[in-house]
Amino acid sequence: MSGETLLVILVVGAIAGWLAGQIVRGFGFGLIANIGVGIIGALIGNWMLPRLGIHAGAGMIGAIATATLGAIVLLLVVGVLRRGSRW
Numbered sequence: 001m002s003g004e005t006l007l008v009i010l011v012v013g014a015i016a017g018w019l020a021g022q023i024v025r026g027f028g029f030g031l032i033a034n035i036g037v038g039i040i041g042a043l044i045g046n047w048m049l050p051r052l053g054i055h056a057g058a059g060m061i062g063a064i065a066t067a068t069l070g071a072i073v074l075l076l077v078v079g080v081l082r083r084g085s086r087w
Contacts, residue, residue, distance in 0.1 A: 008060075009039065009042075010035055012038065012042065012060070012063050012064055012067055013034075013035040013036070013037075013038030013039040013041075013042065013067065014031065014034055014035045014038060015038065015064050015067075015068075016037075016038035016041050016042060016064055016067030016068040016070075016071050017033070017034030017035055017036070017037040017038030017039075017041065017071055018034050018038075019064075019068045019071070020037060020038070020041060020068055020071035020072045020074070020075050021034060021037070021075070023068075023072055024072055024075040024076060024079065037071050037074060037075065038067050038068075038071050039067075040070070040071070040074055041067045041068065041069070041070035041071025041072070041073070041074050042063070042066060042067035042070055042071075043070065044070035044071075044073055044074055045066035045067055045068075045069045045070025045071075045073075046066060046070070047070075048069075048070060048073065049066055049069065049070075056069070
């Protein structure tokens with residue numbers, strides 16, 4: 001993996017984690033945790049969206065959209081597990 005690839009992954013993860021934290025209120029974790037949430041969200045999004053028949057597109061915008069949707073799912077699941085079934 002090249003340095004550029006790693007930088008793109010970190011930037012997409014940071015943006016996706018931050019966006020997901022803004023959409024799902026109450027989940028601001030800081031820069032490092034947002035990067036982690038975004039990267040895990042990208043994995044979830046890349047696994048989940050094709051199975052649902054959703055294609056977010058190609059390029060950086062598509063990667064950010066996919067990672068953000070996956071991060072939102074991740075934060076919702078974490079929120080449900082943390083607080084029980086209460087939203």
